[in-house]
Amino acid sequence: MKQLKEILKENFQKEKRNKITFLTGAGLSAASGIPTYRGSDGIWVKGTKFHKPEEFGTFKYFSKNQEEVWQFNLFRKGMFAKAQPNDSHTLLADIEQLIPEDFSIITQNIDGLHQRGGNSGNKVYEIHGNMRTVRCSLECSKAVYLYPKDIALDRIDEEISDETWEKLECPKCGAVLRPNILWFDEYYNERLYKVDSTLRIAKNTGILVVIGTSGATTLPLALVKQTLNYGGYVLDVNLEDNNITKLIKDKKRAVPFRMTSDAFLSEFHNILDELILIHG
Template identity: 55%
Template sequence: MEEHLSEIISQVYNKNKRNLFAFLTGAGISADSGIPTYRGVDGIWIKGTKFHKPEEFGTLKYFKENPEEVWQYSLFRKKMFENANPNESHQEIFTIENLLKDRFHLITQNIDNLHRRAGSSRIYEIHGNNREIKCSNGCKEIMHLPVEIKGKNIDEELTEKEINLLKCSECGSWMRPNILWFDERYDEKTNKIFSSLKIAKNSGILFIIGTSGATNLPIAIAETTLKYGGTIVDINTEDNHFTELIKNKKNKIIIRDTSTQALRTIKKIIENIN
């Protein structure tokens, strides 16, 4: 496997066109930092006596009916993200970014900010992020979450002051986290749909790490790389939707190892080319 990987990496490195190195990451990469996956059992939000599945809770429809509750959840997650630290996989990716510079692109489904905190900057956050807010009624501007609003414990209610800070200054509607919910579509402004597909098109190699491909943009990214002759490297602990997509294709490498171990190998290969 390592030999094959090394061969493909140096081929892409020496190409003049379609020679970008793209990394697509998901919740699996943050698991070692103690952040549960959104869909995993731990991701279920319990409020009072109500148990919610993410698919019903993580929707614009639910937010419109229960804005304070969704904000409490979002601020609870904010505290969890802030208390977590980037792990070795985030750090290995940042080291690879430094080796490849502008030929490196990181597309992440994670909203937890751990890639940036590890130092990465060439990032496309396709599911949005928890640091920004926008009007739930569609006023255009995307803003930072006001600094006065801190992360919360699971049973902490919003204060009057926080509620006021979370109202749109244009129309008075609730502001909402700038993340993609299950009943929403990808767009360029929030989700970088066109930018990420363009990167996929120009990538000679796409490393997929810690994501199963349960949403449609990540799958479209992998399909695009394949369509233009790039290779997919599926680094996950088990088979997933991407594996299904590439199993009969020629341009693929499947690695069933931890992300940290696989990234160490990739970094070593790239260091030896430089």
């Protein structure tokens, strides 16, 4: 980890320190019992019957199959509620405590485990939405509502009760609500998914740690490019090569680390703590 220490040291010795940002994906929550999306045991493989994710995870499919999609999402909401933050979430909260002014998390995860693990809500940017909120499927307004209480399902094939359907009605127009998440046939925007804010963060990031994500969607790749274009480092922390690895290949300020997220974050925290003691 000598190279990691040199990178952190370089950032600390600058007159004006750049931000340290963590770009996280489903791999970070796997140790909490939440399946990743595209792995052999992934939620898209086991949770959506015979559908490809690009078909099932779309607004087009939801508009014609609302009950099936809500069964899947309410089951997933129950899964998230039972999951507990793991060591990686705790370590990220500890790192935030060391550098609160220079810290950000940009996450593709919708499970809310960063906040439950101790990270400040205003430091976590959920670029694919979250499972805490819903909104009108007809977009009768820009309002975002908290999930109705007690509507998670224990089984993916469990019937949705009439009482639950009533709770899933838009309070303004009566249409069916939808999960406040980004589907495959939708686009990033600032209002819901913080695209402008996160690109601005990446521009001012000295060290971008990409951890637990394969980089299969467009905004994470754009964030990596943005950081590199403005002179920051990109650290690719994954167990195997991925789309991020291809993007940063041969880039001078990009370094792969093939190790678990908790092992990397533990070392990152220790080095950071040591440098703060030295440099303040």
